[in-house]
Amino acid sequence: MPKVGMEPVRRKALVDAAMRVIGDHGSLTVTMSEIAKQAGVSPALAHHYFGSKEQLLIETVRHHLQRLRDSTVTAMRAAKTPREKLSAVIHVSFHADQFAPETIAAWLAFYAEAQRSEETRRFLVIYARRLRSNLLANLKALCPPDDAERIAEGAAAMIDGLYIRQSLRSAPISIEGSIALTEDYLTMHLNALGGR
């Protein structure tokens, strides 16, 4: 079996496996063995490629955020007007993949981890800033800067809040419901400002 050029294949397999294991385990306290097993390799190989468990987890967060970022960029490109771009950001946030229970569990685990791992925290801060700034940039085209800041902050909080509430799976809100709630928030605030 040993062919050359396995490294990228294995790295991806391990990162994907980590995501899956974290997702249904619902926590970052997963063992290298579990991850390796899920990826179909030995624990030793995981160490060989990533050096440490922490590093593997960090790569996993990075990969996850990268995908989210790519989706957002694509969706925003497809939208024309600022208002449509705002909707695009919202839709990506609640895309089925993102809103799946395992994905949310993983997110939550990352947030908890960020309390301890400075590097994880940095990644999540970047995500938070990006979400805020995507909203802000488009809002500024529709209302005064001060209001735009406030509305962006509120919308970002609402998106994150809908996530965390979803994680409890009690009275689960549908994807459409979550989108509607967030859209309403924007529409109402923009209307109140006599926005066009």
Added chain:
Amino acid sequence: MPKVGMEPVRRKALVDAAMRVIGDHGSLTVTMSEIAKQAGVSPALAHHYFGSKEQLLIETVRHHLQRLRDSTVTAMRAAKTPREKLSAVIHVSFHADQFAPETIAAWLAFYAEAQRSEETRRFLVIYARRLRSNLLANLKALCPPDDAERIAEGAAAMIDGLYIRQSLRSAPISIEGSIALTEDYLTMHLNALGGR
């Protein structure tokens, strides 16, 4: 030293210690030794009174939510009108104690834990329902039931979202800012419905 009637004293000391340790550790992966040390007793004693680590952690969540509940009840009693009661709920949520970094870290850890521990999950579901229903009951006095549901859902999400964003400590929002954002949300929606 061994006096009789130590049990309740030790239990409280251990639960408080757990909360503190979880808070600044930022995760539920804390050791019994750390907790016991913080409480000034031996690890063996912690086991003696709680049976297991999991049980101690569960009691800790329970205690934490109980306190939040008590504050909420008190604050709502002091408020007269439905609108004032809504404000009371918001203010309790963002009370300085609740919004302190260690407290938020502990919350986050509990949410992550809820993915694995059914009992922890149950407690958090109760919290989520209570928040929602406190909002809902008062909103129903101010607008049609359907709208009340939507607004309660949105406000609850916003509160939780402001929490989770605070946990990253990037561009921290002030307590007053968070309160204002949530109050605005309510006011705007109620006004839009021509509420009195």
Added chain:
DNA sequence: TTTTATTGATTGATCAGTCAATCAAAAATA
């Protein structure tokens, strides 16, 4: 003396991380 509080020492399990050894493809050499 019986009961309650308390601990030090110990056990057993779990894991991250290491390492020396193996295997097979590729590259070099004859």
Added chain:
DNA sequence: TATTTTTGATTGACTGATCAATCAATAAAA
């Protein structure tokens, strides 16, 4: 082409550390 050498891929077995949980022993009240 056939043979040898090198190199990347891979693992099983091991180590050391950590930790929850247990228990037998002690000390002080009742």
